Amino acid sequence: MTAQIINGFELAKEKRAQLAKEVEQLKREGIVPSLAVILVGDHPASQSYVKAKQKACEEIGVRSVLLTFPSDISESFLLEQIARLNEDGSVHGILVQLPLPPQINELHVIEAIAPEKDVDGFHPLNIGRMMTGQQTFLPCTPYGILYMVQSLQVDIAGKHVVVVGRSNIVGKPVGQLFLREHATVTYCHSRTNDLEAITRQADILIVAVGKPKLITSSYVKKGAIVIDVGVNRLEDGKLCGDVDFDDVKQIASYITPVPKGVGPMTITMLLHNTVQAAREQHK
Numbered sequence: 001m002t003a004q005i006i007n008g009f010e011l012a013k014e015k016r017a018q019l020a021k022e023v024e025q026l027k028r029e030g031i032v033p034s035l036a037v038i039l040v041g042d043h044p045a046s047q048s049y050v051k052a053k054q055k056a057c058e059e060i061g062v063r064s065v066l067l068t069f070p071s072d073i074s075e076s077f078l079l080e081q082i083a084r085l086n087e088d089g090s091v092h093g094i095l096v097q098l099p100l101p102p103q104i105n106e107l108h109v110i111e112a113i114a115p116e117k118d119v120d121g122f123h124p125l126n127i128g129r130m131m132t133g134q135q136t137f138l139p140c141t142p143y144g145i146l147y148m149v150q151s152l153q154v155d156i157a158g159k160h161v162v163v164v165g166r167s168n169i170v171g172k173p174v175g176q177l178f179l180r181e182h183a184t185v186t187y188c189h190s191r192t193n194d195l196e197a198i199t200r201q202a203d204i205l206i207v208a209v210g211k212p213k214l215i216t217s218s219y220v221k222k223g224a225i226v227i228d229v230g231v232n233r234l235e236d237g238k239l240c241g242d243v244d245f246d247d248v249k250q251i252a253s254y255i256t257p258v259p260k261g262v263g264p265m266t267i268t269m270l271l272h273n274t275v276q277a278a279r280e281q282h283k
C-alpha cells in the first residue's frame with residue numbers, strides 16, 4: 001500500500017481562486033479587505049512567512065500593510081501600535097507574527113488585538129467561541145488541517161484523532177476542531193508514556209512537535225490518515241516534517257508532504273479569515 005498524497009499546494013490554489021472572486025464582489029460593494037501584519041525582529045523564517053502572506057494577499061486582491069519593528073522594542077510600544085490599528089477603520093485584520101522576542105509577553109499582545117480583527121483566531125475570546133461551537137475566526141493551521149481532511153470526503157465522526165503536540169497555536173486547537181466534528185480526540189506530548197502505543201490507535205494522526213522524522217511506520221496504524229505539521233530545516237538546508245514521509249507513506253492511506261502540505265493551507269485560511277473580517281465589519 002502506498003498512501004495518496006494530500007496536496008496542500010493544489011487545495012490552497014483552488015480555495016484562493018474562490019476567495020479572489022469573493023474579494024472582487026466585496027470591491028464592487030466598495031469594500032477593500034485589508035490586513036495589517038506586524039513583524040518584530042529579523043528572524044529569517046518569520047520574515048519568509050510574512051513575505052508569503054503578503055504575496056498571497058496581493059494575489060487575491062487583499063490590501064496588506066506591513067509594519068516592521070526592531071527586536072528591542074518594548075511591549076508597551078507594540079501594544080500602542082496594535083491599539084492604533086484597532087481604531088483604524090480601513091484595517092479589517094491584524095496579525096502579529098510569532099514568535100516574539102523574550103521581553104514581549106505574547107499573551108498580552110494577542111489580548112490587545114480587537115477580537116473582531118483577530119484573523120489568526122488566537123484571542124482568548126475567539127478560542128472560547130471555537131470551543132463552544134460558535135461562529136468565529138478559527139486558528140489558521142488547525143482550520144487548514146480540518147479543511148484538508150474534509151476534502152477527502154471521509155466521515156470524521158467517531159474517528160480516533162490522535163494529536164501529537166500541545167502548542168496553543170496548533171496542537172490544542174486542532175484537537176478541539178476535530179472534537180467539534182464528533183471525533184474522539186487524544187492528545188499526546190513530550191511526557192506521554194509509550195507514545196507509539198497511542199499513535200498506533202489513530203485513524204487520523206496529526207503531528208505538530210518540531211522533531212524531524214519522529215514518526216516512523218511503527219507509530220502508524222495501517223490505513224491511517226497522517227497530517228504532518230512540522231517544518232524542520234535540516235543541516236543540509238532541506239526541509240523535513242515530523243513524519244518520516246518515505247517510511248510512513250508505505251502504511252498510511254493519505255499523507256501530507258512537507259513542504260506543500262499544511263503550510264500553504266495556513267496562509268490560505270488567513271486569507272479566508274481576512275475576507276470574513278472585512279465582510280463582518282461592513283454588515
Ligand SMILES: Nc1nc2c(c(=O)[nH]1)N[C@@H](CN(C=O)c1ccc(C(=O)N[C@@H](CCC(=O)O)C(=O)O)cc1)CN2
Pocket residue numbers: 048049052095096097098099120140141169231239258259260261262263264266267
Ligand atoms: N501570527 C502567527 N504566527 C505564526 C503562525 C501563525 O499561524 N500565525 N504559524 C507559524 C508560521 N507560519 C505562519 O505564520 C507558517 C509556517 C509555514 C508555512 C509554509 O507555507 N511552509 C512551507 C514551507 C516554507 C519554507 O520553505 O520554509 C510548506 O510547508 O510548504 C506558512 C506559514 C508560526 N508563527
